[in-house]
Amino acid sequence: MNLGDSFSAGSGVSPVAATQLAKCMQSEQNFSHLIAQQRGFRLADVSCGGAKTGDFYAPQGPGLRPQLDALTPTTELVTLMIGGNNNNTFIGAMGACIGAMIAQPGAQEPCKAQYGNSLTEPIEAQTYPALVKALGDIHDRSPRARVIIAGYPWLVPSSGSCFPQMPIAAGDVPYLRELQAKLNDAVRRAAQETGATFVDMSQVSEGRDGCQTVGQRWIEPMLNATQPVPVHPNADGERALATEMMKAIDAR
Template structure:
């Protein structure tokens, strides 16, 4: 189906598949999962080549320094999630669980300010490097989900103010990412509506997102295997 496609998956933990399990031992701390959306797409479409360069913890600087070398003029398709680590969004959300609502709100306000003022330039650097190394590729930039179903009043752990503020922060981050993608002529693929259809935190067993996991903090606020296959995979497939 995709015999002429040469696909490279870049990005952070949302693209490496943290939270979905089944990690490839050889990927080390990058935690690349066989259940990540890029691998699932590759399994279904069988491109001519697939390079899995996404890495847990990656920032825009890591994309420029360590990931774009996987690209070439023969690359035809690129996917990426990036930007969340640049504003420490996962760390902020963990603090929202650990500390007071006022702390949560102030930390998210600070992250939003960084997203609005500094992240555009960082994204421009990363996206320019991608285009420079892969001048002929279709580049698909995927969003982050909103995290909490705010319509569920019985959700344990965070106040409704915290949950709404976290969602607001995700929307600000995604808005900055979407604008940057459009500046560079990249496709923006938004996963939020798929997760919002009953698959956010507080939606019980149907949730596609991990809440804070005290046994493995690294997967907190990351998609489950269901979030990769049900949220990210179809969103990417529609844009690829």
């Protein structure tokens, strides 16, 4: 069983899966499909682009069911990525930092100066408890299942300019990186608290962010992306997620 958001769905990676509504932009080559193909698993994948933890409990839109409804007492394995859309963490921060750079051209770190801790505070106050609840409810619905949740691969490097691929000020690159690190740490702690397995993508995705060249990067940039959904994993990124997930599956 695969749950989660656009990173889990592989949104933007061709071809689109016929088993989910087109608006979810779920890929036949997302990590869960790759794992199922390589391991011979029977897969039910209800991941959907734009999903938040709230969509585990209520329909994300017309024609969709709450994602947790797909779980059964006999489910043996659950994979997922979730949390990046809660409080619009990723898209909100990216939009804020692009806007700050446009408003203050030449400023070193206009986004950090304007927003400070306000973009990261909701991660601890709201996203973390939501993750704990979601993972706990997965266990309750499928008590036999191993639950494996991945952190998000790096979107930007630790320092340096990403311009023009990511139109943000150079000083705000580490600011966005810190925000992502806080989110990944919230995912890690929620997994630890609920007995789920956390797949840490931080080390393997170093140097594979959206500021790198075609063939090197696992994340597509905001501008000049090679797929229709920017700032998301490309096919190489989904394969990397599958590889790391399978390592976790094997480490019993």
